[in-house]
Amino acid sequence: MPYRQLSLRRRCEAILGQLDLAERFCLEGLCTKIAEQRGRPIRLHPLPREAAESGVCGLWVGTATTDYVFYEAQTSPLHQEHIVLHELGHILFGHHSLEGEEADGAAPVVLGRTNYTTRQEQEAEMLASMIRTRAGLGPRPNGSSGDPLGRLGSAMGVR
Numbered sequence: 001m002p003y004r005q006l007s008l009r010r011r012c013e014a015i016l017g018q019l020d021l022a023e024r025f026c027l028e029g030l031c032t033k034i035a036e037q038r039g040r041p042i043r044l045h046p047l048p049r050e051a052a053e054s055g056v057c058g059l060w061v062g063t064a065t066t067d068y069v070f071y072e073a074q075t076s077p078l079h080q081e082h083i084v085l086h087e088l089g090h091i092l093f094g095h096h097s098l099e100g101e102e103a104d105g106a107a108p109v110v111l112g113r114t115n116y117t118t119r120q121e122q123e124a125e126m127l128a129s130m131i132r133t134r135a136g137l138g139p140r141p142n143g144s145s146g147d148p149l150g151r152l153g154s155a156m157g158v159r
């Protein structure tokens with residue numbers, strides 16, 4: 001494995017290690033864990049149509065108190081889950097935080113995927129796939145009880 005990729009994996013493993021995750025967990029449990037660790041709630045929301053139409057499929061908006069993760073809802077449950085994991089990856093790596101950058105009373109700046117560097121994208125993507133592997137998320141061999149939509153739906157408070 002090329003050195004650069006190895007060090008990318010190591011950086012992800014270091015972050016995963018700090019999370020102290022259980023053997024298996026759902027997306028909801030993961031969000032709760034990360035929120036507890038950061039002392040800031042994480043809220044998941046479908047992307048506004050305008051953003052989705054502009055080609056963005058997920059984004060993270062941090063306000064002074066809360067982290068909002070937006071995901072493209074007009075796609076497969078598996079893809080939605082991956083989008084959320086990817087954005088959680090950016091959060092865990094601390095790729096940007098609007099704290100301190102937010103002018104008084106100004107609306108938080110919305111950053112889409114394209115504002116990240118390639119390295120940040122690689123980090124978020126690698127962490128997302130490692131979390132997926134660790135959690136046993138994703139398609140099950142025979143798809144019976146493992147319903148990504150059900151897990152994601154409950155994480156998002158969809159009833």
Ligand SMILES: [Zn+2]
Nearest residue numbers: 113116121124
């Ligand atoms: Zn990204």
